[in-house]
Amino acid sequence: MTFTLPPEAVHWRDKARDFVDRELKPYEVEAEMNDGRIPEAARKAHEKACIAMGVTVMDVPKERGGLALPILTQTAIVEQFGRVTNALGWCYGEAQGWMFEAFNEDQIARIVMPVTRGEIHLCYAITEENAGSDPGNIATTARRQGDTYTITGEKWHVTSHNLASHMVVQAKLADGPHAGEHCLFVCPADAKGVTIARSPAYAHNYNHHHPILRFDDVAVPARDRIGAEGDGMGFTHSWFRRERLLIAARCCGAMARLIEDATDFAKNRIVSGSAIADHQMIQAMLADSVLDLHAARLLTYEAAAAHDRGENLKSLHARCSIAKLFASEAAFRVADRAVQIFGGRGYMRENVAERFLREVRVDRIWEGTSEIQRLIIARSLIKRGLEGTIGPN
Incomplete structure (x- = not known):
């Protein structure tokens, strides 16, 4: 099995990355120094751009006017929004696929579709x-x-x-x-x-x-x-599956950004006549970070691809937990190493590593703690066996 992204996913990934790098990243330090706030005109422009790009309808069925992009493609998009700090990547609302099963026609018209247009948040x-x-x-x-x-x-x-x-x-x-x-x-x-x-x-x-x-x-x-009375937990599980997968995707984006920035710094930071990137201790931290990112990305992409293949719902639930657990813990390790590589600069709030060190920590808590994810994985293994948890070899 290959995890090379298909052309459509690459197209969307590159489009999302260009938007993040060009429109969102320039506001990171300003947001950090102003309790997360940026000029209202800029915030609205970011939302409008995402709506125009189609990000808000990427999970909306085509018969509803949406794009219904493969989950793997959606994951690749969200990964790029994870490259930016201060929740600047949270600049769009989305109508999630499960909503079109849970909400009735009146609610879809009054609530769900207005979300895609930025009229309801x-x-x-x-x-x-x-x-x-x-x-x-x-x-x-x-x-x-x-x-x-x-x-x-x-x-x-x-x-x-x-x-x-x-x-x-x-x-x-x-x-x-x-x-x-x-x-x-x-x-x-x-x-x-x-x-x-x-x-x-x-x-x-x-x-x-x-x-x-x-x-x-x-x-x-x-x-x-x-939905009907008593349906609440089923819909919540659908929401959790998607959120856990997308948290893993955002963590991959954060790791990629950290590795790129830390590597660039290490190559240009001269100490005693040589770049710190020449030192094996720095190289080891960078290498371990690449391993963490690559493994997390493969787990996340495979979980997304399993959704597109229509695999068993119980297995998908476990795979989203696997992806979130590994990616969220890996992201914190990478952020911690990046702070160390940057040295004193890495402890400054204007530095991307310092911000991500604080920000990715919560990914091990919300939408189910790492401990809860371990319980979900273990219970799936006990009930459904190894193949029923991670899929056939």
């Missing part, structure tokens, strides 16, 4: 204080009263809430035939009864905040329930 309110990597333990409830659900509870780490117009909220049904089962709802980000309990500061400088939200009897019309 979504965030996800799933995680809770005592239900992080295991969303099955959430305590937030939804109680039906006629044609309205009342949502009560508290959500943590609601990423991008400050920039969102709408939220996808996960809650347990408090009553009815599906009591105790999970359900997803979409509601305005500023709905009556939604309050920001606290907006903590994080290690990274993103303009995408992660507040703790309280839901006090928030009324959501039944028409804004996503």
Whole structure:
């Protein structure tokens, strides 16, 4: 089996990289020094460019006017957006394929397709204080009263809430035939009864905040329930699979950027009359970083290609966990080595290695910690065997 990207994927990869290098990277230091913010005109221009490029519809079915690009091609695109720091790569919204199974026709017209045009911006309110990597333990409830659900509870780490117009909220049904089962709802980000309990500061400088939200009897019309009652966890798993794969892709992009910049520095940094790239200790760090990137990229591309081949859903779930686990841990190793290669410069916030060292650390936590990924992989192995977990040899 070859992992050479097909021509279509190479075309999209190069287009995405050109956009990232030309339009996003120049704003990195400005964003770092301004709490992740860049001029509003620039932010809107980046979003508009991504919409024009077709990135927002890459996972949208063709019958809906989308591109329905192969998952491998989408992964190659997202990898390039991982090359930039300060969440500048989060400059577009996307309608994900699972939404066209979960949302009804009215919701697709009102919510999903406007996302692709930048008219609606979504965030996800799933995680809770005592239900992080295991969303099955959430305590937030939804109680039906006629044609309205009342949502009560508290959500943590609601990423991008400050920039969102709408939220996808996960809650347990408090009553009815599906009591105790999970359900997803979409509601305005500023709905009556939604309050920001606290907006903590994080290690990274993103303009995408992660507040703790309280839901006090928030009324959501039944028409804004996503799917049937009790379908919530199934849709959440679909979202997790995609997010874990794309986190792995972004980590690959970060590693590539770090290796390129660290290598260039090492070749030009002269100490005692010679470039530090001539020293074997530096060469070893660069070599280990190349190994980490190559292995992570192969795992990530293979997981994406398995989606395109239509392989077993349970196996795909495990493969996305494998890719996220390895790529996220590898990215931190590469960032740490890059800081060391840059030396004192690597500890400056204006340096790409310092920023990525802080930023990629969270990739081992969100959308399921590394420990949770290991459990998913091990349980798949025990239940389905080696081939059922990683596919046939």
